[in-house]
Amino acid sequence: xxxxxxxxxxxxxxxxxxxxxxPQPSQDLLAPTEAQMKIRSVQTRTFEVKDRQIxxxxxxxxxxxxxxxxxxxxxxxxxxxxxxxxxPNYYDVVGVTVTVRPQADGHMMIRANAIYNNxxxxxxxxxxxxxxxxxxxxxxxxx
Numbered sequence: 001x002x003x004x005x006x007x008x009x010x011x012x013x014x015x016x017x018x019x020x021x022x023p024q025p026s027q028d029l030l031a032p033t034e035a036q037m038k039i040r041s042v043q044t045r046t047f048e049v050k051d052r053q054i055x056x057x058x059x060x061x062x063x064x065x066x067x068x069x070x071x072x073x074x075x076x077x078x079x080x081x082x083x084x085x086x087x088p089n090y091y092d093v094v095g096v097t098v099t100v101r102p103q104a105d106g107h108m109m110i111r112a113n114a115i116y117n118n119x120x121x122x123x124x125x126x127x128x129x130x131x132x133x134x135x136x137x138x139x140x141x142x143x
Contacts, residue, residue: 058137
C-alpha cells in the first residue's frame with residue numbers, strides 16, 4: 001500500500017515538475033518569413049530627398065492630411081508615431097509608425113507600419129494611399 005502511494009506521489013511530482021518547465025522557443029522564431037518580406041516591400045518606398053528633416057516634415061504633413069494625430073516625432077531616430085479613430089464607429093483605433101532612413105545615394109527610405117485595433121494592417125491599398133499622400137507632401141515641400 002505504501003509503495004502504491006509513493007508511486008502515485010512520484011508520478012504526481014513528475015507531472016507537476018514537467019508542467020512548470022517553460023516551453024523552449026524554436027530556433028527560427030525571429031527568422032523572417034516570405035509573408036513578412038512581402039508585406040515589408042509593400043510598406044517601404046525610397047524617395048529622392050537628401051535632407052531627413054524635409055522628409056520627416058513631409059511624413060508628418062501626410063499623416064495630418066490623413067487625419068492622424070502625431071503622438072511622437074524623433075528626428076534623430078527618424079521616427080514618427082501617429083493615431084486616429086477609425087470611421088465609421090470612431091471607437092476603433094488606427095496607429096501608424098513611420099521610419100525615415102537615409103540611403104547612401106542621397107535618397108531616403110521610408111517605411112510605414114500600420115495597425116488596426118492592435119492587429120497589423122497588411123492590405124497594400126492602405127500603404128499605397130499613404131505613399132501617394134506622402135508624394136504630394138514631398139512635392140509641396142520641394143517648392
